[in-house]
Amino acid sequence: MTDEATAQIEAAVRTILTAIGEDPDRPGLQETPARVARMYAEVFSSVQQPQFTNYKLFPTESQDDLVLVKDIPFYSMCEHHLLPFFGHVHVAYVPQHKQIIGLSKIARLVDYCAKRPNVQERLTSAIADELQTILDPAGIAVEVQARHMCMEMRGIQKTGSQTVTASFRGTLNNAEAKAEFQRRVQL
Numbered sequence: 001m002t003d004e005a006t007a008q009i010e011a012a013v014r015t016i017l018t019a020i021g022e023d024p025d026r027p028g029l030q031e032t033p034a035r036v037a038r039m040y041a042e043v044f045s046s047v048q049q050p051q052f053t054n055y056k057l058f059p060t061e062s063q064d065d066l067v068l069v070k071d072i073p074f075y076s077m078c079e080h081h082l083l084p085f086f087g088h089v090h091v092a093y094v095p096q097h098k099q100i101i102g103l104s105k106i107a108r109l110v111d112y113c114a115k116r117p118n119v120q121e122r123l124t125s126a127i128a129d130e131l132q133t134i135l136d137p138a139g140i141a142v143e144v145q146a147r148h149m150c151m152e153m154r155g156i157q158k159t160g161s162q163t164v165t166a167s168f169r170g171t172l173n174n175a176e177a178k179a180e181f182q183r184r185v186q187l
Protein backbone atom coordinates (compact mmCIF):
# COMPACT_ATOMS: atom_id res chain seq x y z
CA MET A 1 0.00 0.00 0.00
CA THR A 2 1.34 3.46 -0.86
CA ASP A 3 2.11 6.11 1.76
CA GLU A 4 -0.70 8.19 0.29
CA ALA A 5 -3.21 5.34 0.67
CA THR A 6 -2.09 4.76 4.25
CA ALA A 7 -2.53 8.46 5.05
CA GLN A 8 -6.00 8.44 3.47
CA ILE A 9 -7.12 5.47 5.60
CA GLU A 10 -5.72 7.04 8.74
CA ALA A 11 -7.56 10.29 8.06
CA ALA A 12 -10.78 8.40 7.27
CA VAL A 13 -10.60 6.38 10.50
CA ARG A 14 -10.06 9.58 12.49
CA THR A 15 -13.15 11.02 10.79
CA ILE A 16 -15.21 7.93 11.63
CA LEU A 17 -14.09 7.92 15.26
CA THR A 18 -15.03 11.58 15.56
CA ALA A 19 -18.36 11.00 13.80
CA ILE A 20 -19.40 8.27 16.25
CA GLY A 21 -18.72 10.66 19.11
CA GLU A 22 -15.32 9.35 20.15
CA ASP A 23 -12.20 11.38 20.88
CA PRO A 24 -9.54 10.12 18.42
CA ASP A 25 -6.86 11.75 20.57
CA ARG A 26 -7.58 9.84 23.77
CA PRO A 27 -4.67 7.50 24.59
CA GLY A 28 -6.42 4.24 23.67
CA LEU A 29 -7.32 5.51 20.20
CA GLN A 30 -4.23 7.50 19.23
CA GLU A 31 -2.62 4.65 17.31
CA THR A 32 -5.88 3.15 16.02
CA PRO A 33 -5.91 4.90 12.61
CA ALA A 34 -2.40 3.58 11.85
CA ARG A 35 -3.36 0.09 13.08
CA VAL A 36 -6.48 0.04 10.90
CA ALA A 37 -4.43 1.15 7.88
CA ARG A 38 -1.98 -1.73 8.48
CA MET A 39 -4.87 -4.16 8.92
CA TYR A 40 -6.57 -3.05 5.68
CA ALA A 41 -3.27 -3.40 3.81
CA GLU A 42 -3.23 -7.02 5.02
CA VAL A 43 -6.87 -8.07 4.64
CA PHE A 44 -7.29 -6.30 1.27
CA SER A 45 -3.85 -7.14 -0.10
CA SER A 46 -5.20 -8.82 -3.26
CA VAL A 47 -7.05 -5.78 -4.56
CA GLN A 48 -3.90 -4.38 -6.18
CA GLN A 49 -2.74 -7.82 -7.35
CA PRO A 50 -4.62 -8.64 -10.55
CA GLN A 51 -3.29 -12.21 -10.81
CA PHE A 52 -2.35 -15.12 -8.57
CA THR A 53 1.24 -15.85 -9.48
CA ASN A 54 2.75 -17.74 -6.57
CA TYR A 55 2.29 -21.38 -7.64
CA LYS A 56 4.09 -24.38 -9.11
CA LEU A 57 2.75 -27.12 -11.35
CA PHE A 58 4.11 -30.67 -11.35
CA PRO A 59 3.82 -33.52 -13.84
CA THR A 60 1.61 -36.49 -12.96
CA GLU A 61 0.64 -39.81 -14.50
CA SER A 62 -2.68 -40.24 -12.67
CA GLN A 63 -5.03 -38.24 -14.85
CA ASP A 64 -8.46 -39.29 -13.65
CA ASP A 65 -8.11 -39.18 -9.87
CA LEU A 66 -9.96 -36.54 -7.94
CA VAL A 67 -7.73 -34.30 -5.82
CA LEU A 68 -9.61 -32.89 -2.82
CA VAL A 69 -8.27 -30.38 -0.30
CA LYS A 70 -10.94 -29.83 2.31
CA ASP A 71 -11.49 -27.71 5.40
CA ILE A 72 -9.19 -24.88 4.26
CA PRO A 73 -9.90 -22.04 6.70
CA PHE A 74 -10.38 -18.53 5.30
CA TYR A 75 -11.24 -15.02 6.45
CA SER A 76 -12.70 -12.42 4.12
CA MET A 77 -14.56 -9.10 4.39
CA CYS A 78 -18.12 -8.65 3.20
CA GLU A 79 -18.26 -5.79 0.74
CA HIS A 80 -21.64 -4.58 1.98
CA HIS A 81 -20.68 -3.86 5.59
CA LEU A 82 -16.89 -4.33 5.70
CA LEU A 83 -17.41 -6.93 8.41
CA PRO A 84 -15.68 -10.34 8.36
CA PHE A 85 -17.14 -13.51 6.99
CA PHE A 86 -15.14 -16.64 7.58
CA GLY A 87 -15.27 -20.40 7.47
CA HIS A 88 -13.93 -23.25 5.38
CA VAL A 89 -13.40 -24.00 1.71
CA HIS A 90 -13.32 -27.43 0.06
CA VAL A 91 -11.57 -27.53 -3.32
CA ALA A 92 -11.52 -30.54 -5.65
CA TYR A 93 -10.25 -30.95 -9.18
CA VAL A 94 -9.64 -33.67 -11.73
CA PRO A 95 -6.19 -33.25 -13.35
CA GLN A 96 -5.76 -32.81 -17.07
CA HIS A 97 -2.70 -32.31 -19.33
CA LYS A 98 -0.80 -34.58 -16.90
CA GLN A 99 -0.27 -31.73 -14.45
CA ILE A 100 -1.10 -31.07 -10.82
CA ILE A 101 -0.57 -28.08 -8.52
CA GLY A 102 1.31 -28.00 -5.22
CA LEU A 103 -1.27 -28.58 -2.46
CA SER A 104 -0.25 -25.58 -0.37
CA LYS A 105 -0.82 -23.41 -3.43
CA ILE A 106 -4.53 -24.26 -3.34
CA ALA A 107 -4.70 -22.84 0.19
CA ARG A 108 -2.68 -19.80 -0.99
CA LEU A 109 -5.13 -19.38 -3.85
CA VAL A 110 -8.04 -19.37 -1.37
CA ASP A 111 -6.24 -16.67 0.66
CA TYR A 112 -5.58 -14.66 -2.47
CA CYS A 113 -9.26 -14.73 -3.43
CA ALA A 114 -10.36 -13.93 0.15
CA LYS A 115 -8.21 -10.84 0.70
CA ARG A 116 -10.46 -8.29 -0.95
CA PRO A 117 -13.98 -6.92 -0.36
CA ASN A 118 -16.19 -9.87 -1.30
CA VAL A 119 -19.52 -11.56 -1.40
CA GLN A 120 -19.41 -15.26 -0.69
CA GLU A 121 -20.74 -16.21 -4.13
CA ARG A 122 -17.96 -14.28 -5.89
CA LEU A 123 -15.31 -15.73 -3.58
CA THR A 124 -16.56 -19.21 -4.52
CA SER A 125 -16.52 -18.65 -8.28
CA ALA A 126 -13.22 -16.70 -8.12
CA ILE A 127 -11.48 -19.73 -6.60
CA ALA A 128 -12.86 -21.92 -9.41
CA ASP A 129 -11.91 -19.34 -12.07
CA GLU A 130 -8.33 -18.97 -10.82
CA LEU A 131 -7.88 -22.74 -10.68
CA GLN A 132 -9.25 -22.98 -14.22
CA THR A 133 -6.80 -20.34 -15.45
CA ILE A 134 -3.65 -21.69 -13.87
CA LEU A 135 -4.27 -25.47 -14.13
CA ASP A 136 -7.00 -26.02 -16.74
CA PRO A 137 -8.20 -29.21 -15.02
CA ALA A 138 -10.88 -31.50 -16.46
CA GLY A 139 -13.25 -30.68 -13.58
CA ILE A 140 -13.47 -28.37 -10.57
CA ALA A 141 -15.65 -28.29 -7.44
CA VAL A 142 -15.47 -25.53 -4.84
CA GLU A 143 -17.66 -25.32 -1.75
CA VAL A 144 -17.53 -22.47 0.78
CA GLN A 145 -19.18 -22.66 4.22
CA ALA A 146 -19.17 -19.38 6.10
CA ARG A 147 -20.49 -17.34 8.99
CA HIS A 148 -21.16 -13.69 8.28
CA MET A 149 -20.62 -11.21 11.09
CA CYS A 150 -23.02 -8.81 9.36
CA MET A 151 -25.76 -11.41 9.96
CA GLU A 152 -24.67 -12.23 13.51
CA MET A 153 -23.45 -9.19 15.42
CA ARG A 154 -25.90 -6.73 13.81
CA GLY A 155 -28.98 -6.62 11.61
CA ILE A 156 -30.88 -9.89 11.62
CA GLN A 157 -28.57 -11.28 14.40
CA LYS A 158 -28.79 -14.95 13.47
CA THR A 159 -25.88 -16.26 15.49
CA GLY A 160 -24.24 -19.38 14.11
CA SER A 161 -26.15 -19.49 10.83
CA GLN A 162 -24.06 -20.92 8.01
CA THR A 163 -24.12 -19.95 4.35
CA VAL A 164 -23.05 -22.61 1.87
CA THR A 165 -22.14 -21.80 -1.75
CA ALA A 166 -20.65 -23.98 -4.47
CA SER A 167 -19.21 -23.78 -7.99
CA PHE A 168 -18.85 -26.81 -10.27
CA ARG A 169 -17.03 -26.90 -13.61
CA GLY A 170 -16.34 -29.40 -16.38
CA THR A 171 -16.48 -33.10 -15.51
CA LEU A 172 -17.52 -32.34 -11.90
CA ASN A 173 -20.54 -30.34 -13.03
CA ASN A 174 -23.11 -33.13 -13.00
CA ALA A 175 -25.38 -34.68 -10.37
CA GLU A 176 -23.32 -37.84 -9.84
CA ALA A 177 -20.00 -35.97 -9.46
CA LYS A 178 -21.57 -33.40 -7.14
CA ALA A 179 -22.93 -36.17 -4.91
CA GLU A 180 -19.51 -37.88 -4.83
CA PHE A 181 -17.85 -34.56 -3.96
CA GLN A 182 -20.32 -34.01 -1.10
CA ARG A 183 -19.75 -37.57 0.15
CA ARG A 184 -15.97 -37.11 0.22
CA VAL A 185 -16.22 -33.69 1.89
CA GLN A 186 -18.29 -35.24 4.68
CA LEU A 187 -15.94 -38.23 5.24
Ligand SMILES: Nc1nc2c(ncn2[C@@H]2O[C@H](COP(=O)(O)OP(=O)(O)OP(=O)(O)O)[C@@H](O)[C@H]2O)c(=O)[nH]1
Binds near residue numbers: 121155
Ligand atom coordinates in the same frame (compact mmCIF):
# COMPACT_ATOMS: atom_id res chain seq x y z
N1 LIG B 1 -25.57 -12.73 -1.43
C1 LIG B 1 -24.81 -12.26 -0.45
N2 LIG B 1 -25.32 -11.35 0.39
C2 LIG B 1 -24.52 -10.90 1.39
C3 LIG B 1 -23.23 -11.35 1.60
N3 LIG B 1 -22.73 -10.71 2.70
C4 LIG B 1 -23.71 -9.90 3.13
N4 LIG B 1 -24.80 -10.00 2.36
C5 LIG B 1 -26.13 -9.37 2.42
O1 LIG B 1 -26.09 -8.13 1.80
C6 LIG B 1 -27.36 -7.53 2.06
C7 LIG B 1 -27.25 -6.04 2.09
O2 LIG B 1 -28.56 -5.60 2.21
P1 LIG B 1 -29.01 -4.09 2.47
O3 LIG B 1 -30.49 -4.08 2.67
O4 LIG B 1 -28.42 -3.19 1.42
O5 LIG B 1 -28.23 -3.73 3.81
P2 LIG B 1 -28.74 -3.74 5.33
O6 LIG B 1 -29.83 -2.72 5.49
O7 LIG B 1 -27.54 -3.58 6.21
O8 LIG B 1 -29.37 -5.21 5.44
P3 LIG B 1 -29.58 -6.16 6.71
O9 LIG B 1 -28.31 -6.94 6.87
O10 LIG B 1 -30.74 -7.03 6.33
O11 LIG B 1 -29.84 -5.26 7.89
C8 LIG B 1 -27.84 -8.17 3.34
O12 LIG B 1 -28.96 -8.98 3.03
C9 LIG B 1 -26.67 -9.06 3.78
O13 LIG B 1 -27.08 -10.22 4.47
C10 LIG B 1 -22.73 -12.31 0.70
O14 LIG B 1 -21.58 -12.77 0.78
N5 LIG B 1 -23.55 -12.74 -0.31
Ligand SMILES: [Zn+2]
Binds near residue numbers: 079
Ligand atom coordinates in the same frame (compact mmCIF):
# COMPACT_ATOMS: atom_id res chain seq x y z
ZN1 LIG C 1 -22.35 -7.86 5.12
